[in-house]
Amino acid sequence: MLSSPNSSPLIDVATAREIALSQVEALEEVRDLALGAALGQVCARDIAASVAMPFFTNSAMDGYTLRAEDLGEAGGLLPIAGTIAAGAADPQILPRGAALRIFTGAPLPEGADTVVPLEEASEAEGALVLTSRPERGANVRLAGSDQPMGACLVARGTRIAPQHIGLLAANGIGRVPVVRAPRVVVLSSGDELAAPGAARGHAQIHDANRPMLIALAEAAGCEVIDGGILPDEVEPLSRRLADLSATADLVLSSGGVSLGGRDPFRPAFVAAGGEIAGWRVAVKPGKPVVFGRLGATAFTGLPGNPMAAFVGFHLFALAQIARLSGRAPTPFAAFKARAGFSWRHSPGRQEVFPVRRLGTSATGLPVLERLGIGVSATLFPLAEADGLAVIPAMSEGVARGDILNWHPFCAG
Numbered sequence: 001m002l003s004s005p006n007s008s009p010l011i012d013v014a015t016a017r018e019i020a021l022s023q024v025e026a027l028e029e030v031r032d033l034a035l036g037a038a039l040g041q042v043c044a045r046d047i048a049a050s051v052a053m054p055f056f057t058n059s060a061m062d063g064y065t066l067r068a069e070d071l072g073e074a075g076g077l078l079p080i081a082g083t084i085a086a087g088a089a090d091p092q093i094l095p096r097g098a099a100l101r102i103f104t105g106a107p108l109p110e111g112a113d114t115v116v117p118l119e120e121a122s123e124a125e126g127a128l129v130l131t132s133r134p135e136r137g138a139n140v141r142l143a144g145s146d147q148p149m150g151a152c153l154v155a156r157g158t159r160i161a162p163q164h165i166g167l168l169a170a171n172g173i174g175r176v177p178v179v180r181a182p183r184v185v186v187l188s189s190g191d192e193l194a195a196p197g198a199a200r201g202h203a204q205i206h207d208a209n210r211p212m213l214i215a216l217a218e219a220a221g222c223e224v225i226d227g228g229i230l231p232d233e234v235e236p237l238s239r240r241l242a243d244l245s246a247t248a249d250l251v252l253s254s255g256g257v258s259l260g261g262r263d264p265f266r267p268a269f270v271a272a273g274g275e276i277a278g279w280r281v282a283v284k285p286g287k288p289v290v291f292g293r294l295g296a297t298a299f300t301g302l303p304g305n306p307m308a309a310f311v312g313f314h315l316f317a318l319a320q321i322a323r324l325s326g327r328a329p330t331p332f333a334a335f336k337a338r339a340g341f342s343w344r345h346s347p348g349r350q351e352v353f354p355v356r357r358l359g360t361s362a363t364g365l366p367v368l369e370r371l372g373i374g375v376s377a378t379l380f381p382l383a384e385a386d387g388l389a390v391i392p393a394m395s396e397g398v399a400r401g402d403i404l405n406w407h408p409f410c411a412g
């Protein structure tokens with residue numbers, strides 16, 4: 001731990017993540033959802049294939065199907081005995097010494113073992129003319145060759161993505177057991193805050209954090225309840241926090257967690273009966289973040305500076321949401337990249353900053369441009385970023401070409 005004057009020591013980021021995680025437990029409630037509603041939800045049980053795939057042996061190409069051994073006998077010319085389309089109702093039989101026209105996905109007729117694509121064949125006087133001799137078994141998708149019966153299609157704890165929906169649909173599965181989505185309340189605290197377009201006078205600003213945190217929590221698969229804007233006063237805030245503990249798994253607030261006399265989050269939380277488990281982390285931005293629990297509800301008080309709220313969400317709230325929904329929390333900034341910039345850094349706090357990928361280094365690593373100048377009160381540079389990068393707490397700086405830990409937004 002590092003010490004800081006006039007306040008408690010700073011908690012290192014790894015310990016703070018552990019504290020954040022220890023405020024939540026995996027939800028046990030399971031919901032049975034229609035496949036189309038399951039996107040982004042977390043699979044509650046391993047889903048096993050009740051069939052092998054493909055269901056039946058079929059053609060991988062539009063072309064002609066034949067028996068490879070017939071080619072030798074017929075000297076490469078086979079009479080065409082008919083056509084099989086995808087979805088053909090009745091099973092067909094390939095007559096000896098003949099070929100059938102076949103379309104991609106159509107069932108191979110009994111006796112056939114090979115498909116020749118259209119590009120490698122032509123028809124002359126009702127017979128098939130081949131430009132080369134096909135390999136036996138070419139362009140045939142054998143029953144069961146993609147996926148064995150009993151295979152795990154989607155494992156418990158997987159966040160359901162479009163490809164899982166496709167695979168489950170292909171297997172004829174129309175409903176999925178999912179962990180109930182974590183219920184997250186998002187609220188803002190601050191007398192200066194106003195709804196979009198409503199900021200008046202010289203000292204009001206628009207509430208940016210609440211819409212942003214709501215969007216982040218929804219993108220992470222949560223059911224989000226908008227907790228509104230609360231004044232910077234201990235008593236109403238305390239009453240509201242106490243009420244919320246009965247309705248949510250996690251309360252995410254922003255603002256009012258720092259040191260000033262009008263930073264009411266901690267006193268309000270304690271007055272509501274909450275227990276503070278950790279406050280102030282060695283990270284920039286995001287230092288005054290506070291973790292606690294009130295009844296069965298976890299409370300994560302993010303700082304008011306919007307960039308600090310955004311970083312705090314990625315470092316701590318995302319991990320809490322993952323644990324609530326029964327997933328292993330993904331490590332933050334687990335990817336390597338090279339700095340396309342140089343920067344002096346004051347040792348003390350791990351620094352997280354917006355970056356944009358410029359290209360690829362000679363060794364194949366992404367090269368990152370740093371955006372902004374480390375001001376946590378603005379989201380302007382972040383909106384151009386495609387990820388966040390990290391400088392370790394005790395680093396004295398970064399030179400062009402140094403390796404950095406990187407968190408592309410596509411990683412979650």
Ligand SMILES: Nc1nc2c(c(=O)[nH]1)N[C@H]1C(S)=C(S)[C@@H](COP(=O)(O)OP(=O)(O)OC[C@H]3O[C@@H](n4cnc5c(N)ncnc54)[C@H](O)[C@@H]3O)O[C@H]1N2
Nearest residue numbers: 188190207208209210255256257258263287303304305308
């Ligand atoms: N004496 C000290 N002052 C401050 C310290 C410190 O250690 N000692 N820490 C600074 C750091 S670092 C941060 S981060 C901020 C965080 O403070 P709070 O969480 O108490 O946040 P507020 O004071 O309420 O607001 C800070 C800043 O952010 C704006 N804000 C707040 N909520 C929103 C919102 N929903 N949307 C947009 N902007 C918001 C607010 O207007 C302030 O400008 O404290 C430093 N001070």
Ligand code: MOO
Nearest residue numbers: 285286287308376
């Ligand atoms: O931690 Mo504060 O977030 O530097 O601005």
